[in-house]
C-alpha cells in the first residue's frame with residue numbers, strides 16, 4: 001500500500017495499545033478512520049484526540065466475537081465513507097493457562113476473538129473490496145506466538161497459529177482469484193500495551209463468576225505472568241511506524257522483534273527433523 005491520504009482504514013481494537021497508535025498514525029497520514037472496540041469510553045477518548053487534528057473519524061462500539069455486530073460496523077463504515085481500503089484486524093486477547101486447566105469458555109472466547117473475528121471481517125470486506133475495483137489491503141494482527149511455540153499459553157498459540165495460517169491461505173486464494181488485495185500478517189513479540197488487562201474486556205457471554213477457576217491460584221499466576229511479560233516488553237512508540245513502513249514496502253510478515261528470528265529458524269529445523277518440543281530448551285530461553 002503506497003497511498004494513505006483520504007483512504008479509509010477500518011480497525012478493530014482501536015481503543016488501546018496497537019490499535020490506538022496505528023489509528024493515530026493513520027490520521028497523521030490523512031486517512032479516514034472507522035474505529036471499532038468493545039470499550040466505548042476509551043474509544044471515545046481516542047476518537048476525540050484524533051478528531052482535533054481535523055481527521056474524519058467514526059466510532060462503533062462492537063463486540064467483534066459477534067458476527068452481526070461486525071457486519072453492522074462494516075455497513076456503517078461503507079454508508080459513511082463509501083468504501084474500505086485498509087482493514088486492520090487487531091482486536092485480540094491473551095490468556096495464559098495450561099491446556100487441561102483453562103475453562104472451555106476461555107478457549108471459546110480466545111478462539112472467537114483472535115480467529116473468528118478476523119474471519120467475520122474478511123468474509124464481509126473481501127467481496128466489498130473486490131466490488132470497489134480499487135486496491136485493497138488487509139492486515140491481520142497475529143503474534144510471534146503464531147510462529148513459535150512456548151509453554152504456558154496453548155490457547156494463545158492455537159489462536160495465533162490459526163491467524164497466521166488463515167492469512168497465508170487467504171493470500172493464495174486472493175492471488176488465484178486475481179483480486180487486487182494485498183495481505184499482511186503482523187507477528188510482534190512482547191510490547192507494552194494494555195494486553196494484560198484482557199479480563200476488563202470479557203464479554204457477558206464468556207462470564208461465569210461462579211466458576212472457582214477465576215479465584216484459583218493457577219488463574220492468578222496466569223494474570224501475573226501476562227502482566228510481567230507485557231510490562232517488560234518493548235515500548236510501543238516505534239510500532240506504528242514499523243507497520244506503515246511494512247505496508248509501504250509490501251512486507252507480508254511484519255516482524256517487530258528480530259531477536260526471535262533464530263527461534264523461528266530452530267522451530268522449522270525441528271519440524272523437518274521430526275523433533276518433539278523440548279521444554280528444557282525453553283527453560284533456558286523463557
Ligand SMILES: NC(=O)c1ccc[n+]([C@@H]2O[C@H](COP(=O)([O-])OP(=O)(O)OC[C@H]3O[C@@H](n4cnc5c(N)ncnc54)[C@H](O)[C@@H]3O)[C@@H](O)[C@H]2O)c1
Pocket residue numbers: 012013014015016017018019036037038039062063064065090091092093094113141142143144187188189190191192193194195196197198201203230233
Ligand atoms: N502487546 C503485545 O505484546 C502483543 C504481542 C503480539 C501480538 N499482540 C496482539 O496485538 C493485538 C492488540 O493487542 P494489544 O497488545 O494492543 O492489547 P490491548 O489490550 O491494549 O488492545 C486490545 C484492544 O482490543 C479490544 N477488544 C478486546 N475484546 C474485544 C471485543 N470482543 N470486541 C472488540 N474489541 C475488543 C480492547 O478493548 C482493546 O482496545 C492483539 O491481537 C494481540 O494479541 C500483542
